[in-house]
Amino acid sequence: MKKAMLIFSACACLAFGQSGFLKEHIKVSQDGKFIGFATVLTPVEILSQNAKNAKVKVSGFVNENYQEKLVKDPQKYEEYLIFADENDNASFKGESNPFIKVLKKAEDEYGEIWLESELSFDLPSSAIVASPDELYAKAKSEYEQVCSACHHLHAPSEFSVSQWPFAIESMESGGFVVLEPAQKDLIIKYLQHNAKDAK
Ligand code: HEC
Known part of the structure; x- marks a missing residue:
């Protein structure tokens, strides 16, 4: 056995x-x-x-x-x-x-x-x-650290899967944040995973 x-x-x-x-x-x-x-x-x-x-x-x-x-x-x-x-x-x-x-x-x-x-x-x-859980947890904490400096944290459910990348782009183009490609990727994935139309 x-x-x-x-x-x-x-x-x-x-x-x-x-x-x-x-x-x-x-x-x-x-x-x-x-x-x-x-x-x-x-x-x-x-x-x-x-x-x-x-x-x-x-x-x-x-x-x-x-x-x-x-x-x-x-x-x-x-x-x-x-x-x-x-x-x-x-x-x-x-x-x-x-x-x-x-x-x-x-x-x-x-x-x-x-x-x-x-x-x-x-x-x-x-x-x-095998499991995405740890990465989503890391993504969540990155999001909370990077995106809470100037305003309240927007709930992921405020925007749709398709809208979130544009919200991040507008923070970048407005000169509010500078994100490494890998970090940007991770934050977008976290927000999309919990977006209002994610399920
Ligand atoms: C340096 C300050 C700063 C940081 C850091 C910052 N923001 Fe913002 N954010 C702003 C300001 C100022 C506005 C309002 C003006 C505007 O929309 O351009 C805003 C607006 C927003 C809005 C509302 C847009 C709308 O149409 O209602 C969202 C969503 C947002 N930010 C998401 C984020 C995310 C996600 C991050 C992290 C990647 C982030 N912000 C980091 C300054 C910041």
């Missing part, structure tokens, strides 16, 4: 088909070619994994006329992947994004066409966490 349990726990690293979350804002490469960035807390399906490396799949939606981002869904604009070149220049505007596999097309209420898509890529196993 004891032996069987040991074997079972030793195999727990081979988590085929399991889900996880990105631990940080990471660079994404496909077949060794840099294709952009994935955001912290993006949910991934683990296709294969060993102690060092993993292959994951991310699913979401890409706007047909603006193929630079893969988001959670057309209504809840939470960014999962931002496609870019080495110089951080956005690419694939209105062209066909070669890195995604399009599963089907859907039209939203404004007549925009969305490509329900997926893509897989390799990353270090250390960049995946």
